[in-house]
Amino acid sequence: MMTCEEVRLSLGAHVLGALEPDEAVLVEAHLAECEACAAEFDELAGVSDLLARVGRVSEHDVAQVASPPAAVLERLLSARAARRRRSRALLSLAASVVLLAGGGAVWAVMGSQTSTQTASSDAPAVLSAPSSAEAYAHNRAQDAESEAATAPRDAENAQKAFTEPPGAGSGGPPETAEKSARGPQTAAATPAPLQERAADAAGVPGELVRSGRSGDVRVTVRASPTPRGADIAVSLAGVAAGERGRLIVVGADGKSETAGSWVVKNADKGVYQGATSITPESITRFEIHGADGLLVSVPR
Amino acid sequence: MRDSLEGAEPLRRELRREDVSPAGTADEQLIKALFDDHAGPLYGYVLRLTGDTGRAEDVVQETLLRAWRHPDALAGKPIRAWLFTVARNLVFDQHRARRSRPQETGDEALAVMPADDELERAVESWAVAEAIAALRPEHREVLMHVYYQGRSVRETSDALGIPPGTVKSRTYYALRALKLALEERGLAP
Numbered sequence: 260m261m262t263c264e265e266v267r268l269s270l271g272a273h274v275l276g277a278l279e280p281d282e283a284v285l286v287e288a289h290l291a292e293c294e295a296c297a298a299e300f301d302e303l304a305g306v307s308d309l310l311a312r313v314g315r316v317s318e319h320d321v322a323q324v325a326s327p328p329a330a331v332l333e334r335l336l337s338a339r340a341a342r343r344r345r346s347r348a349l350l351s352l353a354a355s356v357v358l359l360a361g362g363g364a365v366w367a368v369m370g371s372q373t374s375t376q377t378a379s380s381d382a383p384a385v386l387s388a389p390s391s392a393e394a395y396a397h398n399r400a401q402d403a404e405s406e407a408a409t410a411p412r413d414a415e416n417a418q419k420a421f422t423e424p425p426g427a428g429s430g431g432p433p434e435t436a437e438k439s440a441r442g443p444q445t446a447a448a449t450p451a452p453l454q455e456r457a458a459d460a461a462g463v464p465g466e467l468v469r470s471g472r473s474g475d476v477r478v479t480v481r482a483s484p485t486p487r488g489a490d491i492a493v494s495l496a497g498v499a500a501g502e503r504g505r506l507i508v509v510g511a512d513g514k515s516e517t518a519g520s521w522v523v524k525n526a527d528k529g530v531y532q533g534a535t536s537i538t539p540e541s542i543t544r545f546e547i548h549g550a551d552g553l554l555v556s557v558p559r
Numbered sequence: 560m561r562d563s564l565e566g567a568e569p570l571r572r573e574l575r576r577e578d579v580s581p582a583g584t585a586d587e588q589l590i591k592a593l594f595d596d597h598a599g600p601l602y603g604y605v606l607r608l609t610g611d612t613g614r615a616e617d618v619v620q621e622t623l624l625r626a627w628r629h630p631d632a633l634a635g636k637p638i639r640a641w642l643f644t645v646a647r648n649l650v651f652d653q654h655r656a657r658r659s660r661p662q663e664t665g666d667e668a669l670a671v672m673p674a675d676d677e678l679e680r681a682v683e684s685w686a687v688a689e690a691i692a693a694l695r696p697e698h699r700e701v702l703m704h705v706y707y708q709g710r711s712v713r714e715t716s717d718a719l720g721i722p723p724g725t726v727k728s729r730t731y732y733a734l735r736a737l738k739l740a741l742e743e744r745g746l747a748p
Contacts, residue, residue: 271731
């Protein structure tokens with residue numbers, strides 16, 4: 260006759276079918292008569308069932324889980340550090356721009372290129388994507404500048420909206436769901452001629468995203484509210500490299516501001532950052548001007 | 560899908576950008592916390608998808624970076640399922656880019672993506688691997704022999720050079736500890 264203690268210690272092996280047949284018979288006989296041990300067996304059987312349900316986990320798998328590559332952590336931390344250094348540099352740059360502009364619209368031109376390859380980036384290491392890193396650092400600089408703990412606007416958002424085709428969002432379903440749940444879609448206004456919705460226009464509340472096209476020129480403008488007015492990101496395609504471009508923002512009261520200018524680096528796609536004192540809700544029109552005048556007008 | 564995954568949610572950290580101090584130490588802690596909590600299972604999962612350690616590392620890095628940058632996206636959601644989905648999409652995006660197709664609108668990509676219940680299973684099965692990894696080494700060792708290699712007590716005793724009684728007791732304590740570890744991860748057996 261086995262004691263309860265002996266049976267208990269054998270129960271793990273019994274649940275997993277590892278006992279020799281003669282011992283298994285003895286354990287079964289005990290379980291038939293001892294409720295406490297039978298209850299213990301049921302609990303362990305639940306664990307065994309779960310293991311069976313999830314399928315085979317190899318020693319290799321367990322080893323990977325136990326020690327993920329430390330290099331990844333180092334790279335993550337240095338990516339963060341690099342961003343911080345960069346944002347400090349941009350902060351001082353932004354300060355000097357303010358001085359030059361005499362307190363007018365702050366205009367940090369970020370002539371970063373965003374090639375279409377970035378969208379389906381072969382090497383997703385973020386640091387290797389200059390447009391992403393720069394735009395992100397820029398936003399961070401502005402965050403720090405305004406000390407506003409606003410919703411995170413980052414390069415990824417900008418990049419998604421500007422460079423990725425519909426349905427190719429690498430952020431995946433959760434992000435999409437999250438975005439559409441964020442509130443009123445600012446881009447849901449009545450479409451005007453030449454106006455199209457951005458590929459991923461559902462944005463944070465208060466953000467205004469509009470796209471327009473005229474001939475070969477395609478533009479998407481995203482205005483994000485800030486305490487001073489709006490930060491603006493312009494994604495522009497179809498303007499020849501080397502040409503100077505300019506964004507004019509027109510407000511509800513008829514006031515217009517040059518939100519910034521840039522030199523086109525890449526005719527295929529360029530993302531330019533800027534700011535205006537006009538708030539997103541009072542913007543009525545964006546105008547992109549080239550060397551020879553108006554290229555495209557994007558109504559609200 | 561998310562609701563059903565709620566139960567499989569491991570310990571969740573609060574992710575708040577406001578916590579970030581000027582010195583960035585909170586940022587650093589957040590990154591470390593994300594890495595400690597999720598990098599292991601995520602890496603295992605991605606490595607299985609890519610079969611390439613370098614690519615797996617890149618994808619894990621990018622995924623965790625996105626989690627760090629998107630505290631809002633993660634608020635109140637099963638973070639593990641979010642991470643697995645983002646990682647999976649990154650892997651398939653890379654796959655598409657590798658075949659140098661023009662940008663696709665998703666139909667084909669969807670065809671090669673596992674259904675959501677597959678993702679759910681992956682989250683669960685990597686949580687189990689994580690729970691096993693959390694066991695004491697001697698418990699893990701007998702469990703791998705007895706359960707995953709299907710050895711009997713006697714065979715395990717021979718293989719490991721320990722008495723059969725020790726194999727039995729370790730198997731018992733391994734299962735008890737595993738039950739706790741699974742419950743901690745929301746996987747109630």
